Amino acid sequence: MAPGIAGIILASGMSARFGTSNKLLAKVGGIPVIQRTVQAYVDSGLDPLVVVIGHESDEIGRLLRTVSVRCVQNPEYRMGQSRALVRGIEALPVETEAAVIGVGDQPFLQAAAIRALVARFELGRPLLVAPRYAGHVGNPILFDRRLFPELRAVQGDQGGRPVVLRHHAAIAWIEIDDDRAGRDIDTAEDLAEANRESL
Secondary structure, three states: OOOOEEEEEEEOOOOOOOOOOOHHHOEEOOEEHHHHHHHHHHHHOOOOEEEEEEOEHHHHHHHOOOOOOEEEEOOOHHHOHHHHHHHHHHOOOOOOOEEEEEEOOOOOOOHHHHHHHHHHHOOOOOOEEEEEEOOEEOOOEEEEHHHHHHHHOOOOOOOOHHHHHHOHHHEEEEEEOOHHHHOOOOOHHHHHHHHHHHO
16 A cells, blocks of 8 residues: 555444434444444555544444554534544644545445555546446545645535535546445445345
């Protein structure tokens, strides 16, 4: 893995669409969603790796104690995903060249997809590198450090989407055949389907 490329996992939200429980703590194949997702980032070799936590942070932090990540608290998690994004960017070392930014609810994400983002970035240093999973755009997305000021300025319940849309013409795309890798867990139905597919 190239030096200076960090990872940020946004994992502080309240799982509003999931119901009364936290989707990140729900299990797919017997393993909590957040653990499965974070392991892909760990296995990819990104360094440093920041996980932004907020809602039920004690429990999520406990699940991640055995892996090499830095958990960063987002006390403003009720204000939407942008607050987690800002906390993650602010936690990066000043020498960071780029960051792979994703969400904590992609239980089928593989390290190979993250490595592919980095490999494409190393070919010419585009502003953004984004994946298409069997033709569908998804997370995570790699952002060059030149975009960090814009990421810090995002407001509301959104992550880097406004920045991606603003620079859409500059995106370098990678194609990933496995559409499962790009899926996230938003609802109880999503979780049930993921568990059926993990058998």
